[in-house]
Amino acid sequence: MNFKRPEEECGIFGIFNHQEASNLTYLGLYALQHRGQEACGIVSSDGGQLHAHKAMGLVADVFGDQEIFKKLPGRAAIGHVRYSTAGSSIIKNTQPIMVEYSRGAIAVAHNGNIVNAQLIRSELEAYGSIFQTSMDTEIIVHLLATAREDSLVDRITSALERVEGAYCLLFLTESRMIAVRDPYGFRPLCLGRQGGAYVVASESCALDLIEAEFIREIEPGEMVIIDKNGMTSCFPWKKIEPQPCIFEFVYFARPDSYIFGKNVYMVRKEMGRQLAREHGIDADVVIAVPDSGVPAAMGFAEEAGIPFELGLIRNHYVGRTFIEPQQSIRHFGVKIKLNPVRELLQGKRVVVIDDSIVRGTTSRKIVKMVRNAGASEVHMRISSPPTSYPCYYGIDTPNRKELISASHSIEEIRKYITADSLGYLSPEGLDMSVGAVPGSFCKACFSGEYPIKFQNMGREPQMDLFEKEYVK
Numbered sequence: 001m002n003f004k005r006p007e008e009e010c011g012i013f014g015i016f017n018h019q020e021a022s023n024l025t026y027l028g029l030y031a032l033q034h035r036g037q038e039a040c041g042i043v044s045s046d047g048g049q050l051h052a053h054k055a056m057g058l059v060a061d062v063f064g065d066q067e068i069f070k071k072l073p074g075r076a077a078i079g080h081v082r083y084s085t086a087g088s089s090i091i092k093n094t095q096p097i098m099v100e101y102s103r104g105a106i107a108v109a110h111n112g113n114i115v116n117a118q119l120i121r122s123e124l125e126a127y128g129s130i131f132q133t134s135m136d137t138e139i140i141v142h143l144l145a146t147a148r149e150d151s152l153v154d155r156i157t158s159a160l161e162r163v164e165g166a167y168c169l170l171f172l173t174e175s176r177m178i179a180v181r182d183p184y185g186f187r188p189l190c191l192g193r194q195g196g197a198y199v200v201a202s203e204s205c206a207l208d209l210i211e212a213e214f215i216r217e218i219e220p221g222e223m224v225i226i227d228k229n230g231m232t233s234c235f236p237w238k239k240i241e242p243q244p245c246i247f248e249f250v251y252f253a254r255p256d257s258y259i260f261g262k263n264v265y266m267v268r269k270e271m272g273r274q275l276a277r278e279h280g281i282d283a284d285v286v287i288a289v290p291d292s293g294v295p296a297a298m299g300f301a302e303e304a305g306i307p308f309e310l311g312l313i314r315n316h317y318v319g320r321t322f323i324e325p326q327q328s329i330r331h332f333g334v335k336i337k338l339n340p341v342r343e344l345l346q347g348k349r350v351v352v353i354d355d356s357i358v359r360g361t362t363s364r365k366i367v368k369m370v371r372n373a374g375a376s377e378v379h380m381r382i383s384s385p386p387t388s389y390p391c392y393y394g395i396d397t398p399n400r401k402e403l404i405s406a407s408h409s410i411e412e413i414r415k416y417i418t419a420d421s422l423g424y425l426s427p428e429g430l431d432m433s434v435g436a437v438p439g440s441f442c443k444a445c446f447s448g449e450y451p452i453k454f455q456n457m458g459r460e461p462q463m464d465l466f467e468k469e470y471v472k
């Protein structure tokens with residue numbers, strides 16, 4: 001896979017029993033755009049048939065034309081925003097996946113990553129299954145189609161018994177919407193109500209936009225079934241100790257969302273406070289790498305008693321690609337996104353807060369940028385521990401070779417990014433900020449302790465999933 005920079009994973013949204021189901025799904029996806037900008041799609045049900053519209057691009061672009069909603073009729077719909085964590089970036093890999101099989105039509109939207117996908121796919125192919133996409137999610141569809149059980153709920157139960165990894169799923173048939181959160185609960189998923197309609201979303205910010213009332217989070221290992229009779233719920237799989245992803249708090253989720261029992265902004269601010277306790281420094285101003293570093297920077301500034309300023313301004317209108325001038329401008333990639341406010345930084349001892357260092361390139365450019373703007377000292381503070389291990393549960397991270405902290409000491413990283421000092425939040429400090437009992441969150445990206453073991457660990461199975469397909 002052509003990995004450039006870590007990117008977000010996916011977001012899912014569904015609504016059942018609303019006259020404007022597809023329109024509201026579009027809005028829900030709009031609120032979840034931060035979870036994936038590569039492609040998006042909606043499948044609706046009119047009670048007899050499923051209808052789909054999917055394309056590469058941002059939600060506003062793909063669904064910008066009102067006419068599209070006429071092609072997505074019905075009182076139920078599910079949607080997906082995608083940044084690929086498995087499977088290549090081509091149109092056939094957009095979601096929701098929609099299929100017709102012997103028992104009717106079904107659509108599925110997935111956020112997460114299935115770690116034994118390669119194995120199951122080879123097995124299914126050996127029995128004659130023909131795959132249409134390179135997505136790990138398609139395996140679920142094949143397992144469903146081949147399951148012997150009579151009811152859909154039982155077929156989903158038995159299909160998912162074979163699947164290991166991270167999955168928040170939304171299924172849609174002509175008459176039902178079913179939501180599932182995997183037993184580890186790696187990714188967030190919540191349930192809401194909008195009048196007579198039920199709503200399911202990756203994050204609560206999507207409920208807020210459509211004025212849906214937040215009911216509760218869908219629990220790890222829970223299946224929620226919504227149909228014309230209302231909502232029922234069951235826990236069909238073996239119970240295990242949940243391991244929600246702590247990186248959702250660090251970086252992924254929107255700060256206004258409520259996930260894993262907490263508001264993300266409050267947790268990030270507390271990370272900043274704790275970072276100041278652990279790595280306080282004499283300085284004149286605290287600035288953030290916007291947007292992700294802002295709440296932690298505010299917490300740091302508050303705790304350290306140093307003024308917080310918006311020393312770096314982000315251009316919010318930068319698309320995924322831009323045409324670089326032929327005559328190269330140094331650090332163009334970061335300059336087009338961020339620009340310093342010189343008047344705030346000149347002659348100042350500056351603390352720069354970011355949520356994480358992955359390969360170190362962003363921090364290095366930012367330190368240089370702040371220094372070139374006149375700062376007398378630049379102190380980098382990171383509101384999470386060193387990211388030393390790749391994620392296999394749905395977050396697109398580089399392989400271990402590219403993670404700077406996998407092979408460099410903190411002092412070596414400091415030198416590389418040319419900062420006067422560098423401090424990371426400790427793993428214990430992270431737990432405290434989240435209010436977590438140690439061991440109750442997945443922190444594999446920091447600790448290397450993976451809750452689910454799987455084959456081919458050394459081969460980066462997530463990034464190389466269905467490698468053959470990428471090459472085509």
Ligand code: AMP
Pocket residue numbers: 005006007008251289292354355356357358359360361362363395396397
């Ligand atoms: P790097 O230049 O590779 O060190 O990237 C660090 C920057 O990427 C930080 O500003 C983070 O906010 C951001 N970041 C961290 N994790 C991710 C991710 N999975 N996807 C996109 N950006 C990320």
